[in-house]
Amino acid sequence: xxxxxxxxxxxxxxxxxxxxxxxxxxxxxxxxxxxxxxxxxxxxxxxxxxxxxxxxxxxxxxxxxxxxxxxxxxxxxxxxxxxxxxxxxxxxxxxxxxxxxxxxxxxxxxxxxxxxxxxxxxxxxxxxxxxxxxxxxxxxxxxxxxxxxxxxxxxxxxxxxxxxxxxxxxxxxxxxxxxxxxxxxxxxxxxxxxxxxxxxxxx
Numbered sequence: 001x002x003x004x005x006x007x008x009x010x011x012x013x014x015x016x017x018x019x020x021x022x023x024x025x026x027x028x029x030x031x032x033x034x035x036x037x038x039x040x041x042x043x044x045x046x047x048x049x050x051x052x053x054x055x056x057x058x059x060x061x062x063x064x065x066x067x068x069x070x071x072x073x074x075x076x077x078x079x080x081x082x083x084x085x086x087x088x089x090x091x092x093x094x095x096x097x098x099x100x101x102x103x104x105x106x107x108x109x110x111x112x113x114x115x116x117x118x119x120x121x122x123x124x125x126x127x128x129x130x131x132x133x134x135x136x137x138x139x140x141x142x143x144x145x146x147x148x149x150x151x152x153x154x155x156x157x158x159x160x161x162x163x164x165x166x167x168x169x170x171x172x173x174x175x176x177x178x179x180x181x182x183x184x185x186x187x188x189x190x191x192x193x194x195x196x197x198x199x200x201x202x203x
Contacts, residue, residue: 007060008074009129015053015081016125022046023118026088027111031103036096043092050085054078073198080191087184091177098173106157110181117146117188124195133203136195143192150185154178
């Protein structure tokens with residue numbers, strides 16, 4: 001049904017790879033931040049790389065008559081992958097803007113959740129490019145479960161925040177970061193939903 005490893009699938013794999021590397025970098029460094037500017041700069045480089053992959057796919061769509069899956073599915077999948085990286089990069093930029101350097105256990109828990117989400121995304125993308133459509137359901141379900149866990153974590157983290165943080169400025173900073181991290185898991189779920197649509201159209 002598919003051409004093996006054409007430019008679209010190859011580039012989607014590269015996006016998924018970059019997503020995992022970026023989120024693992026975020027997770028590894030968010031608990032030991034010293035130079036928040038360097039941290040934000042590196043995350044911006046990952047986001048810029050993902051933008052280049054998006055541009056590649058758009059360019060190829062404009063000049064390719066036959067695509068391996070529906071054009072709108074390629075576009076939706078590309079956008080949803082890009083949204084995940086945009087989401088985590090926006091979180092990283094807040095650390096620099098707000099000069100947040102202290103370790104925060106909830107941020108680390110969100111980061112771990114997103115790492116697990118992106119590994120499942122990568123697994124699903126590689127199954128797509130190997131034409132193993134029905135097998136994509138397993139990582140999709142895992143992503144949905146992780147997003148539900150992130151919803152629970154947001155409730156717990158904000159409850160704790162309002163109970164323990166008295167400085168209103170600090171409270172506003174942390175609350176925004178928690179919410180942006182949870183929103184990034186929503187973007188991961190969007191990837192899973194897009195992949196589910198692809199399964200239904202092609203199997």
